[in-house]
Amino acid sequence: MRAELHDELDGLSALLVEMTRLVGSAISKATMALLDADLTLAESVISADERVDALHLEFEERSLGLLMLQQPGAADLRVIVTGLRMSSDLERMGDLARHIAKLSRMRHPRSAIPVQLRETVLEMGQVAEHIVAKTGSVIARRDLAAAAELEADDDAMDTLHRQLFTMILDDQWPHGVEPAVDVTLCGRYYERYADHAVSVARRVVFLVTGQRVLN
């Protein structure tokens, strides 16, 4: 019974790792779609999000099954309940990547991001990818060193986010309101994506060490 419970817990953990992989691929493609105004890529991100949603539902159903049939003890119970929250965060990250892809689709054939901001947005996309890859390692191998790095990565994302605002709020901003609105929304999506990823990693840290990472 216990061995079965732990096999299933490993299975649930693998499901979360697979979700990080999918939402990592989604944010990477969404960034390319956004910067290159690539409609096909944008469509592929939008339709691929269904898979993340399906894994989220599968996670929930299998967790309920475990709670029902295996009567896990205190520690395993916490793992399952925390896993449910992590799965929600990952599902939301998929939505945010999809939002970016939808913005790219909406402005096609031009890019929603003016040329001089693309470097910053590209960096936000890359930081998001690094963060989610580390979050995957944190789940897969309880890699606390990677978890510690995530706090600095999240700060880097916040700095890039502030840079975007500095650029669009500059008196010399030449692009008018619509691109400013698009950049505002995109910036928010990347920042929320990173927040959710960091929150997933913090939950793992809390499970492993019992220390809540405040921030």
Added chain:
Amino acid sequence: MRAELHDELDGLSALLVEMTRLVGSAISKATMALLDADLTLAESVISADERVDALHLEFEERSLGLLMLQQPGAADLRVIVTGLRMSSDLERMGDLARHIAKLSRMRHPRSAIPVQLRETVLEMGQVAEHIVAKTGSVIARRDLAAAAELEADDDAMDTLHRQLFTMILDDQWPHGVEPAVDVTLCGRYYERYADHAVSVARRVVFLVTGQRVLN
């Protein structure tokens, strides 16, 4: 044992209702703070959010306690796990009200919202209040009629949100980029707030009827 379990489930439900009341009060005050550039009110919303966060943690701990000690059956298990998600949604709604209050504080002593958009933002605030009040009734009394109304309320919110964009993207928009960015963020916060509230109500409907409300 069963009676004790059901008393505690009622207690958890009351906690969620109290959270809806607190985040309802928060969005109402945040809207006033935003439109009237009322710094004191903004500060009170920002500091009151701690209470919502504390209730969210209390909900989680008490749910874990129940899962551990009472070995609930399948139906009660689903109630507890769904409650954990609802508590997360409500906690997030508190954050969103706090974001609005912070924007109000940042632009004080002027209002972040230009005069001709205040009517629309006021309506968004009011729709948000109605939605969260109904969500409270749905939790407290499993009021499926109120739950059904929420879908139309959510559509009303989306319509108001689109109106905001129409106004800021109009060629005649006279306020420049910064107010457009502020309005974009506020609009997003109200819309997300409503989405979370509707999602809480849908979870109750799913518990009661077994029907997932797709949208």
